[in-house]
Amino acid sequence: MPWIGAAIGAGGSLLGGILGGNSAEDAARTSAASTTEAARIAAEAQKFRPVGVTTAFGGSQFGFSPEGYLSSAGYTLSPELARQRDLFLSQAGTTGLGLAEQAGTAGQGLFQLGRGYLAETPEQAANKWLQLQQEALAPGQERQLAAIRNQQQQQGRAGLAVGATDAGGMGASNPELQAYYNSLAQTNTNLAGEAQAQGRAQTEFGRGLMTGGLGLTSAGYDPYKTMFGLGQSLETAGQGALDIGSALGGRAATAGANVGNTLLRGGMSAAETMQQANAYNPYASALTGLGQNKELTSAIANRFFQPAVQDQGYSFGLGPSYGGGYSDGGLWAPNRQGM
Numbered sequence: 001m002p003w004i005g006a007a008i009g010a011g012g013s014l015l016g017g018i019l020g021g022n023s024a025e026d027a028a029r030t031s032a033a034s035t036t037e038a039a040r041i042a043a044e045a046q047k048f049r050p051v052g053v054t055t056a057f058g059g060s061q062f063g064f065s066p067e068g069y070l071s072s073a074g075y076t077l078s079p080e081l082a083r084q085r086d087l088f089l090s091q092a093g094t095t096g097l098g099l100a101e102q103a104g105t106a107g108q109g110l111f112q113l114g115r116g117y118l119a120e121t122p123e124q125a126a127n128k129w130l131q132l133q134q135e136a137l138a139p140g141q142e143r144q145l146a147a148i149r150n151q152q153q154q155q156g157r158a159g160l161a162v163g164a165t166d167a168g169g170m171g172a173s174n175p176e177l178q179a180y181y182n183s184l185a186q187t188n189t190n191l192a193g194e195a196q197a198q199g200r201a202q203t204e205f206g207r208g209l210m211t212g213g214l215g216l217t218s219a220g221y222d223p224y225k226t227m228f229g230l231g232q233s234l235e236t237a238g239q240g241a242l243d244i245g246s247a248l249g250g251r252a253a254t255a256g257a258n259v260g261n262t263l264l265r266g267g268m269s270a271a272e273t274m275q276q277a278n279a280y281n282p283y284a285s286a287l288t289g290l291g292q293n294k295e296l297t298s299a300i301a302n303r304f305f306q307p308a309v310q311d312q313g314y315s316f317g318l319g320p321s322y323g324g325g326y327s328d329g330g331l332w333a334p335n336r337q338g339m
Contacts, residue, residue, distance in 0.1 A: 050249030057081055058238030060245040073246070077238035088231035096224030103220020111213030117206025126199030133191050141184060148176045 050062045050070065056078065063072035077085065120128070152174070 050245045053241045053245040053248070055241045055244070057234075058241050060241040062245065062249075073242065075238055075242040077234065081234045081238060085231045085234040088227045088234070092224050092227035092231065096221075096227045099223045100220040104217045107213040107215070107217030107220065109213070110216060111210050114206045114209030114211075114213060117202055117209065120202070122196075122199035122203050124199070125202040126195040129198040129202075130191055130195035133195070134188070137187065145177075145180060148180055152176065 050060075050073070052062060053060050058075050058077040058081065060073070060075040062070060065071045076082075157174075
């Protein structure tokens, strides 16, 4: 009966597949656990572990959580440097700020003075300067004119005019008065030219005062900056211990990362190898192979499920028949003795 052999083969293959699947599942679970453990070990090796360092300027301290992670970091100055730092910072807050305040007041005064000079345009400043110069020269010029007229009056030359020519169209004039007014005109011309330069100079002078006021205010903080900078440099010297400890921890973490990667690769490779070994089930392989062997399944079917054969009549049961017509298969099988 071919169908019985096929059923035996299918059953063997199914049972072998079930056993093989269970073994593969167990192997995968074991491999996953091994990989996780390898990753945990690698992560532990890669943790950042700074080192406390003590120098002549101070020392560094690091705190860690119960899980081994960095939770705090700090440093302390040596007593000598701490005392000097406090002194410099104290002077910066008293003397330094006091000088800065005084310089700021003086600088503000210069700035306001410069604004006053810049309140006028260069033209306005030039006209104002020219007017002042003319007012200053006017008394002397008036005295000079009065002296010339008095002299002419004394000499009987008052009203004398010479130099008139019809051809040249030149009017007659008094020589002394002409010289006086020519000199006055030249003086005013020179003053006008100089006034322009003075107007520009006043603008530049005002700008310089404002710039100087700002510079004085800024320079007033130099003593404060010096004292504060000295205190800060001492603090930085003590911070060096923290930097050194952090650098050592970084190098250790880098080395730990290399070790951790090596451990992780080795653990994963070992887990993969063990997974292949654990996934193999000899019983599953044997049952699957037997189920696929058609000759073997046919032989088993013929051996244990051979139909009954009689000299006469018919037998519908399986296995040997007995007298009375009852067979092991539970079906009636007529035979020679029972008929």
